[in-house]
Amino acid sequence: MPKFIITGGKALAGEIEVxxxxxxxxxxxxxxxxxxxxxxxxNLPDIEDARRSIELLTGLGAEIKKTGPSSLDIQTKKxxxxxxxxxxxKKFRAxxxxxxPLLARLGEVKFPHPGGCVIGAGERPIDLFIExxxxLGAEIKxxxxxxxxxxxxxxxxxxxxxxxxxxGTEAMMMAAARAQGKTTLKNCALEPEISALAEYLNAxxxxxxxxxxxxxVIEGVEKLSGGKFTIMPDRIETGTFAILAAAARAPxxxxxxxxxxxxxxxxxxxxxxVAYEAGSDWLKITxxxxxxxxxxxxxxxxxxxxxxxxxxxxxxxxxxxxxxIHETIHDRRLLYAxxxxxxxxxxxxxxxxxxxxxxxxxxxxxxLTSPDLRAGIAMIIxxxxxxxxxxxDNIYQIDRGYENICxxxxxxxxxxxxxx
Ligand code: EPZ
Numbered sequence: 001m002p003k004f005i006i007t008g009g010k011a012l013a014g015e016i017e018v019x020x021x022x023x024x025x026x027x028x029x030x031x032x033x034x035x036x037x038x039x040x041x042x043n044l045p046d047i048e049d050a051r052r053s054i055e056l057l058t059g060l061g062a063e064i065k066k067t068g069p070s071s072l073d074i075q076t077k078k079x080x081x082x083x084x085x086x087x088x089x090k091k092f093r094a095x096x097x098x099x100x101p102l103l104a105r106l107g108e109v110k111f112p113h114p115g116g117c118v119i120g121a122g123e124r125p126i127d128l129f130i131e132x133x134x135x136l137g138a139e140i141k142x143x144x145x146x147x148x149x150x151x152x153x154x155x156x157x158x159x160x161x162x163x164x165x166x167x168g169t170e171a172m173m174m175a176a177a178r179a180q181g182k183t184t185l186k187n188c189a190l191e192p193e194i195s196a197l198a199e200y201l202n203a204x205x206x207x208x209x210x211x212x213x214x215x216x217v218i219e220g221v222e223k224l225s226g227g228k229f230t231i232m233p234d235r236i237e238t239g240t241f242a243i244l245a246a247a248a249r250a251p252x253x254x255x256x257x258x259x260x261x262x263x264x265x266x267x268x269x270x271x272x273x274v275a276y277e278a279g280s281d282w283l284k285i286t287x288x289x290x291x292x293x294x295x296x297x298x299x300x301x302x303x304x305x306x307x308x309x310x311x312x313x314x315x316x317x318x319x320x321x322x323x324x325i326h327e328t329i330h331d332r333r334l335l336y337a338x339x340x341x342x343x344x345x346x347x348x349x350x351x352x353x354x355x356x357x358x359x360x361x362x363x364x365x366x367x368l369t370s371p372d373l374r375a376g377i378a379m380i381i382x383x384x385x386x387x388x389x390x391x392x393d394n395i396y397q398i399d400r401g402y403e404n405i406c407x408x409x410x411x412x413x414x415x416x417x418x419x420x
Contacts, residue, residue, distance in 0.1 A: 037226030156181030
């Protein structure tokens with residue numbers, strides 16, 4: 001089982017470049033199925049989940065040509081089947097993003113319940129996707145673990161999300177883009193990736209208004225064209241590296257990023273005494289020897305992102321004072337807390353969604369397993385500031401969302417060895 005061996009306590013400094021946003025790439029790739037014309041994608045992150053998406057697309061019949069380390073051309077002229085094989089779909093949750101484009105393009109799609117993260121009670125629910133597709137006129141059949149959706153032509157409808165869902169909003173936007181008539185989506189998620197996906201679809205001829213606001217109105221069109229699209233910087237990588245800088249007291253400059261997408265984190269940095277300067281595409285963190293604790297509650301965008309919650313908890317183990325971390329979006333997203341306390345953190349589990357952290361405490365090396373990609377990167381941050389040699393296995397979970405993380409952090413002075 002591949003693992004990382006991390007020798008903590010090294011002084012880190014320098015510049016780190018942010019890669020393309022994972023949670024946009026995993027929507028743009030399937031969205032290319034909505035047109036039979038050529039699409040060129042740039043600033044694609046080279047991560048496991050993107051590779052799985054590309055494998056899925058190829059398996060469906062797409063012709064894909066790598067045109068550079070982070071760019072490729074995709075032509076989905078010949079889509080030969082409308083079934084997502086469990087072998088691929090089980091590997092990552094974002095396989096669900098293929099359902100809407102296949103349904104809109106072929107009028108039919110078969111897929112297993114998506115797999116991937118351990119977060120989310122048992123399996124991540126997809127009830128809102130199924131209800132949404134039904135609202136657009138799809139016929140739904142479930143046999144065992146397989147869903148079979150059919151719709152000669154999707155018809156525009158009004159749909160209210162009873163829970164705010166990022167991928168649910170994106171899936172319905174894709175399905176409605178080529179439906180007959182007008183669709184109004186209400187109580188939509190506001191994440192920047194949604195606005196970026198709408199921008200991509202509109203550039204291909206879709207008629208989507210209101211993305212980034214709670215109400216999105218889509219006028220269905222017959223056909224979408226191809227085009228060129230550059231993936232925006234990953235806001236979660238940006239926030240993760242900013243938190244690393246503060247926790248490791250490392251003067252880092254984070255480049256090719258968009259600081260405006262992590263305002264919620266930077267507002268907290270101001271309150272706890274971590275200084276930073278920001279430009280339009282860079283962020284310079286000047287770490288503080290001492291900084292205050294601060295309680296956070298994760299929230300849909302623009303609130304504090306759940307994907308930065310684990311890394312922020314590691315930061316709070318080094319802060320002066322008590323903080324409460326309250327995870328409101330996903331179940332089972334505090335699994336790492338126990339491992340942090342084994343490393344010496346003073347963490348009390350109040351209930352499955354809240355932990356109280358008392359800092360500062362010294363952290364000591366431990367043998368760890370990363371339950372999901374965001375807990376995994378939080379363990380790397382903990383290992384980089386801990387005393388001794390930490391071992392982290394199940395690093396596929398980390399490779400799912402962070403390109404070449406080992407080399408990129410070693411360039412800052414870290415000592416991380418990947419043992420395959
Ligand atoms: C997206 O997941 C991101 N993934 C997640 O990032 C992120 O944590 C999450 O949004 C919240 O920001 C991608 O974009 C690929 P949700 P998503 O649907 O869309 C419930 C990472 O680490 N729900 O917004 O799957 C759900 O259980 C990943 O990069 C239903 O009940 O999350 C959750 O409690 C992890 N029924 C809440 O909605 C549904 O049909 C919000 O989840 C769908 C969701």
